[in-house]
Amino acid sequence: MLPPEFKKGTIRYVPEESKDKTISDEDVLETLLKLFKALFINDFNRQMDFFSLLPEVKSKYLELLTVQLKKSKTIGYNHQSQNTFNPEEVLFNTLGFSITRDRSSLISAGTGVFVTNGFVPKGTVVSMYPGTVYQKYEPIFFQSIGNPFIFRCIDGVFIDGNDKGISKAVYRSCSKRDQLGPFQMSDISWLTPTVQNPLAVGQYVNNCSHNKAANICYQEFDVPEYFPIELKQYLPNITYSYDIPTPLRCVVLVTLRDIEQGEELFSNYYTIVN
Numbered sequence: 584m585l586p587p588e589f590k591k592g593t594i595r596y597v598p599e600e601s602k603d604k605t606i607s608d609e610d611v612l613e614t615l616l617k618l619f620k621a622l623f624i625n626d627f628n629r630q631m632d633f634f635s636l637l638p639e640v641k642s643k644y645l646e647l648l649t650v651q652l653k654k655s656k657t658i659g660y661n662h663q664s665q666n667t668f669n670p671e672e673v674l675f676n677t678l679g680f681s682i683t684r685d686r687s688s689l690i691s692a693g694t695g696v697f698v699t700n701g702f703v704p705k706g707t708v709v710s711m712y713p714g715t716v717y718q719k720y721e722p723i724f725f726q727s728i729g730n731p732f733i734f735r736c737i738d739g740v741f742i743d744g745n746d747k748g749i750s751k752a753v754y755r756s757c758s759k760r761d762q763l764g765p766f767q768m769s770d771i772s773w774l775t776p777t778v779q780n781p782l783a784v785g786q787y788v789n790n791c792s793h794n795k796a797a798n799i800c801y802q803e804f805d806v807p808e809y810f811p812i813e814l815k816q817y818l819p820n821i822t823y824s825y826d827i828p829t830p831l832r833c834v835v836l837v838t839l840r841d842i843e844q845g846e847e848l849f850s851n852y853y854t855i856v857n
């Protein structure tokens with residue numbers, strides 16, 4: 584039985600008993616770090632502020648940078664003008680698959696998310712749910728009116744993944760607030776058609792139906808304090824207020840079975856994990 588506020592179907596409800604995680608937090612962290620490091624290295628002409636203001640970041644990536652520079656020279660690549668790969672290609676090269684938004688295979692379901700290249704084994708982080716993170720006591724009423732992108736976590740935390748209107752303005756504003764000088768502490772590119780973190784399209788995953796079973800589930804992930812500062816620019820979530828410091832809540836989408844190229848991702852809006 585759903586609580587009254589979830590009956591209208593605009594907010595996803597997660598039963599209390601759905602508490603086990605499909606994969607460990609360590610595995611989630613490892614995947615995110617692997618991808619974000621690859622994006623950082625691929626995009627290093629944009630990272631000069633980190634290298635000049637935080638020498639320890641430079642020394643951490645020195646070896647990788649040298650390899651990248653050598654590679655770029657051999658293929659005649661000019662760092663001032665462009666990236667070596669686009670973010671989807673970095674995702675494919677790093678995790679062996681890429682995903683993108685496209686018209687859903689379900690009639691009248693609007694946009695969905697598809698595996699466009701490669702293969703995604705069971706138990707893989709295949710996407711992230713971007714958006715502003717609200718604690719259960721924080722005001723979300725106006726943002727939630729008619730908003731199908733509000734996600735409710737097990738502990739009552741909400742994530743607003745709408746990339747339009749007031750939700751978009753709130754995310755941008757919080758992101759500017761938390762920026763440390765030139766360093767962005769979150770990714771805002773998911774609000775645009777050109778994403779910088781190619782996983783950050785999970786809010787467009789559609790609900791399963793009688794002939795399309797769920798092939799992913801949602802899993803919460805709290806970003807640990809020691810998460811590298813230079814990689815926070817790829818995190819597609821931001822806290823609404825920072826009065827009481829809490830770890831940043833992210834939600835990742837984990838595959839429930841092997842998923843082949845061309846398949847659409849489907850979740851079950853009423854559960855996070857099995």
Ligand SMILES: C[S@@+](CC[C@H](N)C(=O)[O-])C[C@H]1O[C@@H](n2cnc3c(N)ncnc32)[C@H](O)[C@@H]1O
Pocket residue numbers: 687689690691692693694695731732786787788789790791792
């Ligand atoms: C979070 S959005 C998902 C992205 C959405 N498809 C879009 O284009 O914006 C949720 C909305 O997608 C649509 N949707 C999701 N799953 C569906 C399904 N199985 N059948 C029809 N519509 C669906 C409903 O309109 C729902 O309110």
